[in-house]
Amino acid sequence: MPATKRALFIDWGGTLVLTQNNRTVIDADGDPVLMANVAATLGRERPRYDLSFIVSNQARISAGEIAEVEVLRRFAWAHDRLGRPFTGWRLCPHTDADGCDCRKPRPGMFLELARLHDVSLGASTHVGDSDKDREAAAAAGVGTFVWARDFFGWA
Numbered sequence: 001m002p003a004t005k006r007a008l009f010i011d012w013g014g015t016l017v018l019t020q021n022n023r024t025v026i027d028a029d030g031d032p033v034l035m036a037n038v039a040a041t042l043g044r045e046r047p048r049y050d051l052s053f054i055v056s057n058q059a060r061i062s063a064g065e066i067a068e069v070e071v072l073r074r075f076a077w078a079h080d081r082l083g084r085p086f087t088g089w090r091l092c093p094h095t096d097a098d099g100c101d102c103r104k105p106r107p108g109m110f111l112e113l114a115r116l117h118d119v120s121l122g123a124s125t126h127v128g129d130s131d132k133d134r135e136a137a138a139a140a141g142v143g144t145f146v147w148a149r150d151f152f153g154w155a
């Protein structure tokens with residue numbers, strides 16, 4: 001049986017939430033700051049897909065600068081704040097030096113999610129803000145890449 005489900009894969013930093021110097025900006029409560037139009041756009045676009053996942057490089061975990069549990073708490077916070085649009089999420093905690101298969105621009109996170117969730121990668125979309133996102137989507141065979149500024153209408 002060929003995979004059939006269409007997925008919307010979304011990057012985290014610089015796409016869903018504001019970053020500065022490659023770190024997620026947090027507010028006075030310690031929570032991330034959503035980028036403009038994220039809630040409204042996801043509300044409109046998410047129903048066009050069967051599944052949706054956050055896929056995020058998080059090399060600061062390996063660097064000891066943030067705990068994985070805190071990154072996961074932030075993902076869960078955004079999930080709740082946005083009306084629970086996500087099927088799940090994957091992060092890569094490694095640095096370039098680790099040579100893993102999951103750090104974008106490598107396709108590992110996409111391939112694993114596709115295998116686990118019956119995703120047709122060619123019928124799916126990745127939204128991101130960097131060349132690493134675009135290259136990872138291409139390497140995984142994700143059919144469509146959309147720049148975050150276009151997807152969310154930042155102009």
Ligand SMILES: [Zn+2]
Binds near residue numbers: 092094101102103
């Ligand atoms: Zn990795």
